[in-house]
Amino acid sequence: MISTLATVVPLQLADRVLISLTSISGLILVASGLTIIFGLMGVLNLAHGALMMVGAYTAYAVQSAGFSPWLGIVIAPLVVGVVGVAMEVTLIRRLYDRPLDTLLATWGVAIVLQEAVTIAFGTSQKSVSPPLEGSVSILGVTYPAHWAFIIVVTVVVMAITIGLFAYTDIGIMALAVIQDREMAAAVGINTRVSDRTTFGFGSALAGLSGAIMAPLLSVNSTMGIAWLADSFLVVIVGGVGTFTGTIAGGILLGGLDNLFRTVISGYTSIAQAAVLLVALIIIRYRPQGLVPAAERGE
């Protein structure tokens, strides 16, 4: 996950807690788009990691064109949102009743995006500078401002997204379409527009997460793959179809990741593999996840 974090900062307890919070937040932030696309809509989007990667590259492109890093964070979700809408219109729409084919086609999209980025930006790793330089003092610890910013952004994004689907007409209509397409159409909701908007919104979140996480990661065309697996695990382990599930899944897997990294220090891959193993066992014995969604009328 965020392997650079573990080594940079000396390991005091307050540091550890903050680092864990940042990496858990990052995990939840990246998984949030998938919560909508896979969790709510049921679309197995294997291009999720690639969409995040495109967000990171958008941030890089905006910066290298000489604009403020803040502009990158604003533009990335727009660009990736448009990519998502294009995906929905051309591919996903034809595959709503063929889940395994959706999985395959979106993996094709992931490869296309990876190759497109390589053609446009070359194979070298890019680094993206954070919008907030310097550090802040929290709990008596000097902490990089951008790392604290990630925690804040995640809380805000999750609050807005939950609010959007709970209280706004657009969100409620989107849920209605997902739960019962025919009934929603019968009461006058344009289901096609709703699907497109929901998918676009989920993609935009993936793009946003890419732009925000980019300064912590080495940006390259395959960076999305690890985050793809992690995002799916967070959503499934947490409980498919609920935002609280994603938060719970992020806390559990991100927390375990930090714990295993500390316990088996020096063997980051083994720690990661151990987290995956725990996730696998949870999926096997508790497929409904930590926070099961209420019964849906399917």
Place this chain on the structure above:
Amino acid sequence: MATTDAPVELKSPASIAKFAGLLALVALPLFVSEYQVSTWSTYLAFALLALSIDLVWGYTGLLTLGHAAFFGAGAYVAAKLLKEVPAVPDVAVVFLVAPALAALLTLGLGWFLFSADVKGSYFAITTLIVSIIFESVAGEFVGFLGGFNGIYGIPSIQVVGFELTATMSYYLALGVLVGSYLLLRLLVDSAFGRVLRGIRGNQERTEFFGYDTQQYRLIVFTLSGAMAGVAGSMYATMDGFVSPPLLGFVLSTQVVIWIAVGGRGTLIGAVFGALLIQYLNSTLSDVLINYWEMGLALLFIAVVIGAPQGIVGLLSDTVEGIRTNLESTNRSDLRAGGEADD
């Protein structure tokens, strides 16, 4: 599909095409350099992996994105034993130990997943995770498994003290591939194969008919794992080098793309797709670089959406179409008493 349901008739266009393809593969070492022969040997090993995945995905409907883990396990065990334990005969390592280990792994994983009825997309995702776990663990064991650098200098197979040449290894791989193809052909055309297709079509309905689908799925997954293990061990002896990406899910998904483009659920499509795309990969990726990968991905998307039967399916549909067309014209010729030319 015409190729699966029709009884074997030597004159059908499908069997002529298969026979021509086999002849081309048999004749190949006569026309290319020794280096290319060993490259083609690895293509054949990957084609065997594709065959094993097609059995699980194409026929049983279980999309596995983790078969590289079993392929890689076979490759690694062959690498370790051939390099460091000369006491065990090479043939036994490649054709017994490697598949047995891979079969044990698939048996264990299959039991773990099927006993909880993990299927569909969850099966795809859990097998994918297994592949990632294998890859990262292999990368971490620097001393024992060579870490990210892998193991190199793996000798080719020795039979009673005599080392096989590149050409002999090629024919060995071809023989194993053809043998496996014929074996699976028998299997999928048998009553057992019909149950597999039943599981693919509708698992619950198949259970209502009294079949223990869990057991069927376990058998087929284990068999397929053993085949992936042989493919991996043969690959290790022919390429001489194994590394963690052989276990990873990127390889698994690549092979799935080959099968989809070739034609899933036909066996021959898996072999055809694997050989064709690997060949094009090696010739076109130098010229077109990233555009080739992108074009292939676009073709894959198009096949998934518009032509799930793949190239082989499209071809056999076309041939079948022409054939029925001809037959019906012939018949109308007869009926019209030769006046059909107007």
